[in-house]
Amino acid sequence: xxxxxxxxxxxxxxxxxxxxxxxxxxxxxxxxxxxxxxxxxxxxxxxxxxxxxxxxxxxxxxxxxxxxxxxxxxxxxxxxxxxxxxxxxxxxxxxxxxxxxxxxxxxxxxxxxxxxxxxxxxxxxxxxxxxxxxxxxxxxxxxxxxxxxxxxxxxxxxxxxxxxxxxxxxxxxxxxxxxxxxxxxxxxxxxxxxxxxxxxxxxxxxxxxxxxxxxxxxxxxxxxxxxxxxxxxxxxxxxxxxxxxxxxxxxxxxxxxxxxxxxxxxxxxxxxxxxxxxxxxxxxxxxxxxxxxxxxxxxxxxxxxxxxxxxxxxxxxxxxxxxxxxxxxxxxxxxxxxxxxxxxxxxxxxxxxxxxxxxxxxxxxxxxxxxxxxxxxxxxxxxxxxxxxxxxxxxxxxxxxxxxxxxxxxxxxxxxxxxxxxxxxxxxxxxxxxxxxxxxxxxxxxxxxxxxxxxxxxxxxxxxxxxxxxxxxx
Amino acid sequence: xxxxxxxxxxxxxxxxxxxxxxxxxxxxxxxxxxxxxxxxxxxxxxxxxxxxxxxxxxxxxxxxxxxxxxxxxxxxxxxxxxxxxxxxxxxxxxxxxxxxxxxxxxxxxxxxxxxxxxxxxxxxxxxxxxxxxxxxxxxxxxxxxxxxxxxxxxxxxxxxxxxxxxxxxxxxxxxxxxxxxxxxxxxxxxxxxxxxxxxxxxxxxxxxxxxxxxxxxxxxxxxxxxxxxxxxxxxxxxxxxxxxxxxxxxxxxxxxxxxxxxxxxxxxxxxxxxxxxxxxxxxxxxxxxxxxxxxxxxxxxxxxxxxxxxxxxxxxxxxxxxxxxxxxxxxxxxxxxxxxxxxxxxxxxxxxxxxxx
Numbered sequence: 001x002x003x004x005x006x007x008x009x010x011x012x013x014x015x016x017x018x019x020x021x022x023x024x025x026x027x028x029x030x031x032x033x034x035x036x037x038x039x040x041x042x043x044x045x046x047x048x049x050x051x052x053x054x055x056x057x058x059x060x061x062x063x064x065x066x067x068x069x070x071x072x073x074x075x076x077x078x079x080x081x082x083x084x085x086x087x088x089x090x091x092x093x094x095x096x097x098x099x100x101x102x103x104x105x106x107x108x109x110x111x112x113x114x115x116x117x118x119x120x121x122x123x124x125x126x127x128x129x130x131x132x133x134x135x136x137x138x139x140x141x142x143x144x145x146x147x148x149x150x151x152x153x154x155x156x157x158x159x160x161x162x163x164x165x166x167x168x169x170x171x172x173x174x175x176x177x178x179x180x181x182x183x184x185x186x187x188x189x190x191x192x193x194x195x196x197x198x199x200x201x202x203x204x205x206x207x208x209x210x211x212x213x214x215x216x217x218x219x220x221x222x223x224x225x226x227x228x229x230x231x232x233x234x235x236x237x238x239x240x241x242x243x244x245x246x247x248x249x250x251x252x253x254x255x256x257x258x259x260x261x262x263x264x265x266x267x268x269x270x271x272x273x274x275x276x277x278x279x280x281x282x283x284x285x286x287x288x289x290x291x292x293x294x295x296x297x298x299x300x301x302x303x304x305x306x307x308x309x310x311x312x313x314x315x316x317x318x319x320x321x322x323x324x325x326x327x328x329x330x331x332x333x334x335x336x337x338x339x340x341x342x343x344x345x346x347x348x349x350x351x352x353x354x355x356x357x358x359x360x361x362x363x364x365x366x367x368x369x370x371x372x373x374x375x376x377x378x379x380x381x382x383x384x385x386x387x388x389x390x391x392x393x394x395x396x397x398x399x400x401x402x403x404x405x406x407x408x409x410x411x412x413x414x415x416x417x418x419x420x421x422x423x424x425x426x427x428x429x430x431x432x433x434x435x436x437x438x439x440x441x442x443x444x445x446x447x448x449x450x451x452x453x454x455x456x457x458x459x460x461x462x463x464x465x466x467x468x469x470x471x472x473x474x
Numbered sequence: 475x476x477x478x479x480x481x482x483x484x485x486x487x488x489x490x491x492x493x494x495x496x497x498x499x500x501x502x503x504x505x506x507x508x509x510x511x512x513x514x515x516x517x518x519x520x521x522x523x524x525x526x527x528x529x530x531x532x533x534x535x536x537x538x539x540x541x542x543x544x545x546x547x548x549x550x551x552x553x554x555x556x557x558x559x560x561x562x563x564x565x566x567x568x569x570x571x572x573x574x575x576x577x578x579x580x581x582x583x584x585x586x587x588x589x590x591x592x593x594x595x596x597x598x599x600x601x602x603x604x605x606x607x608x609x610x611x612x613x614x615x616x617x618x619x620x621x622x623x624x625x626x627x628x629x630x631x632x633x634x635x636x637x638x639x640x641x642x643x644x645x646x647x648x649x650x651x652x653x654x655x656x657x658x659x660x661x662x663x664x665x666x667x668x669x670x671x672x673x674x675x676x677x678x679x680x681x682x683x684x685x686x687x688x689x690x691x692x693x694x695x696x697x698x699x700x701x702x703x704x705x706x707x708x709x710x711x712x713x714x715x716x717x718x719x720x721x722x723x724x725x726x727x728x729x730x731x732x733x734x735x736x737x738x739x740x741x742x743x744x745x746x747x748x749x750x751x752x753x754x755x756x757x758x759x760x761x762x763x764x765x766x767x768x769x770x771x772x773x774x775x776x777x778x779x780x781x782x783x784x785x786x787x788x789x790x791x792x793x794x795x796x797x798x799x800x801x802x803x804x805x806x807x808x809x810x811x812x813x814x815x816x817x818x819x820x821x822x823x824x825x826x827x828x829x830x831x
Contacts, residue, residue, distance in 0.1 A: 051590065052583050052586060052587050052590075053579070053582075053583055053586075222575075226572075227568065227571050227572055232571075236571075236574040236575050239575035240574070240575050244575075245480050245483075245575065246574075246575040247480065248482070250482070251480055251481070251482055262480060263480065263481045263482075263789045264478045264479055264480055264481060265478070265479045265480075265481055265484045265631055265635075265729075265735055265787045266478055266479075266733075266734065266735055266736075267736075269478050
């Protein structure tokens with residue numbers, strides 16, 4: 001039967017998120033009932049609304065700072081209840097292992113003594129913060145908010161691409177995208193039971209209160225670098241959703257027995273938990289970078305004395321390093337005595353001579369990533385690189401092998417996406433968000449990023465990516 | 475909800491309201507300027523707007539002669555000019571952006587949409603046939619902001635700071651409007667009381683949206699003294715200096731009594747003294763001693779009030795920082811008043827001798 005939207009849609013050899021029969025059928029039927037013009041008209045309305053609402057991120061790479069709307073694709077990405085159950089369990093397991101790992105490397109270092117991870121990989125890492133040694137955190141929770149990047153290969157298998165254990169962003173889009181879908185496509189949602197996403201703020205606030213130092217009615221604040229940060233929209237969003245003040249470094253002061261206070265019209269008011277969206281190095285000019293104007297002098301003193309909670313904890317960056325990532329399956333077995341529920345992508349650690357040799361021999365087939373970078377920068381995708389780009393990559397590898405890992409090129413799954421000429425397959429990934437105070441809760445679904453350029457595998461918003469609403473069927 | 479407010483939020487709210495009010499007033503002034511600035515030969519003098527804001531020298535340096543086209547571009551679409559409508563709206567929007575966790579979504583969306591619209595204005599938006607429409611839209615958008623704020627913003631401390639900013643700015647703008655009329659146009663004795671002069675006072679009233687109210691109060695006609703008295707002293711007209719000062723004083727009083735804020739005594743005393751003065755002085759007294767000097771004194775006092783609020787509630791360590799870069803977005807006061815005229819309005823004057831015959 002003629003299907004105006006998906007009739008000519010062909011995902012080719014890739015795993016398609018929507019083409020399989022079964023749970024997706026009702027959504028396919030609803031899509032089929034829409035014409036391309038209708039879909040485009042509603043997509044334009046949604047885009048205008050995003051602009052009016054200022055749901056933007058800021059791009060600085062061009063001549064001046066510009067607010068951009070993260071392109072929103074109105075065709076949802078759907079996950080069945082079974083797929084989600086697996087992802088959720090896998091993410092929980094991963095977060096538990098990360099928290100064990102962080103507690104261990106800042107206390108007894110058993111994982112290093114037992115040779116599970118090379119000690120120098122941890123202790124020599126610039127994101128390892130010796131200042132955190134011996135600091136005991138409530139519930140031993142270091143990673144209060146974790147974003148786990150997951151891809152799906154050609155066989156439909158979910159694989160973890162990386163852990164984001166510092167200040168992962170994107171959850172604001174998850175909630176706003178759903179909101180947008182409910183307004184622009186009420187008919188598409190009609191009669192489909194979805195897991196809700198709207199209570200993220202409440203869950204996060206609860207977790208942040210659970211890790212606060214003992215206090216009656218603990219005061220939580222969100223610390224942002226300010227309106228010029230690219231994720232400022234999300235900082236605003238989260239502060240609003242939690243109903244807490246969004247503060248900047250200049251609003252806070254440490255005094256009176258190493259406590260943290262915020263400046264209010266009525267004088268200083270006590271602060272108990274800081275959900276900080278400022279990187280470690282900028283948190284406290286007395287402890288880290290002296291030139292940081294974003295931080296609060298004395299904050300680390302208050303933190304180490306247990307007078308204030310920081311979420312995420314300081315020093316978590318060592319755990320989501322791309323080099324440490326390679327050891328995560330072993331880390332999971334070591335602490336939890338379980339097999340990983342979600343596999344890693346096979347990873348070659350170029351600091352190891354065999355892996356370096358393999359990488360150099362197979363450069364044209366591999367994806368080479370610098371460790372310690374975020375945002376998709378500095379990645380060389382072998383099958384798509386020119387001869388010259390491969391040669392430059394080889395030189396960088398030889399000059400500093402420890403700075404790189406390589407992975408096979410995963411054929412990311414695709415999802416139907418509205419583009420200029422109609423609906424075409426585009427590659428997607430998934431970033432679920434796990435919130436941990438005393439326990440871990442995973443927001444159903446997460447951020448589906450989509451590479452809008454035909455054939456592109458890079459989904460980062462700074463590199464031409466967009467997002468989709470992610471539906472977890474109840 | 476906890477009854478506490480970040481100092482920075484208080485300052486941003488104060489300036490958000492001021493910038494919106496500033497944009498609205500500028501749109502009003504530009505809108506009526508065609509009448510306002512026409513001389514007896516029918517020519518138009520766009521210098522008057524420049525003088526109103528003390529921008530003559532800066533403008534001349536940048537653009538040379540003041541034509542309708544160049545002045546309008548300077549005050550409407552020139553993002554480099556900090557006193558343009560586009561700049562005021564941008565500053566308002568930057569403050570609103572910093573306030574997004576606190577203000578209603580509708581407040582933010584409305585100002586963001588206005589900002590985006592102004593940023594997308596085409597070349598012909600300022601063409602002679604299009605201006606009135608544009609100014610109407612700006613005025614309406616600014617009034618919508620006020621309405622949305624009244625209808626959606628939680629009435630905690632922040633609401634008080636927001637309204638204080640609006641009334642202080644409006645009082646300041648009304649003094650400027652009066653000042654330019656008196657300062658520039660009246661001194662030509664040949665024009666006083668002429669049909670031209672009446673039409674200009676008429677325009678002045680219209681730019682302050684006070685024409686209807688004034689006519690009801692003074693059906694016998696328009697005289698400069700009565701118009702000045704109305705705009706300065708009428709306690710019921712929403713744009714009069716007396717009403718604005720009274721509202722600002724009451725709002726500050728509310729913050730101190732209902733929300734238990736300590737400090738701000740200096741600002742409270744200054745506002746109370748101004749309120750008492752405006753409630754007791756007559757327009758003939760003011761005109762006799764010099765309207766310009768009176769307006770100048772009001773402007774200086776309003777700046778002092780703002781400085782005291784900044785020092786007490788906005789967390790500025792030192793006072794007189796209303797021009798500092800560390801404040802909220804685009805924070806700057808319009809302090810072009812010339813003080814030191816040697817004319818002492820402060821403390822309030824003793825009763826004046828009977829008017830000369």
